Amino acid sequence: MSDDYFSTLLQNLEDNAKHRSGRESFTTQIDHEDLIRLKALAEVYDIDIQDLCAALFHTMLQELEARMPYRPGTEIIRMEDGDPVYEDVGPMPRYLSIIRRLEAESSQANGDTKH
Structure with missing residues (x-):
């Protein structure tokens, strides 16, 4: 993963940028070692582990989307500029x-009519 994504993530954690609206809960299983790492990171940055996980998932998904191959x-x-652009398969x-x-x-x- 790119250093920029993690730098941004760490900066967000340090700034306590917590975006809570629109969040939903789900349950997952992780390795014990990963849970220890999450708890340590949450303690280092004095952030709730759920907020940390949300930030990590958000960052990871952005990176995965950016790396999907064309x-x-x-x-x-x-x-474009005289060159063909082919459909992405x-x-x-x-x-x-x-x-x-x-x-x-x-x-x-949800009964939304915005979309």
Whole structure:
């Protein structure tokens, strides 16, 4: 993972930037050693372990999205500076489609009409 992501994460922890709105809970299992690391980090930065986990997940997901590979397909979707740009047949288009579907389902379940 990029140093920039972790630098930002650590800065956010130090600044106690805690964004709580829109959070949901879920349960997962982790290795004992990882739990010890989380507890130590939470203690070092005097932050609740749930807030730490939320920050770590957010940072990790941003990094994963940034690293999803672009795989050019055969269809040209546009021209940029005279060069063809091919459709992406990698995982990103499917991932984004699933995100849109899940957001729409969530909005419908919550009675939102924004999306």
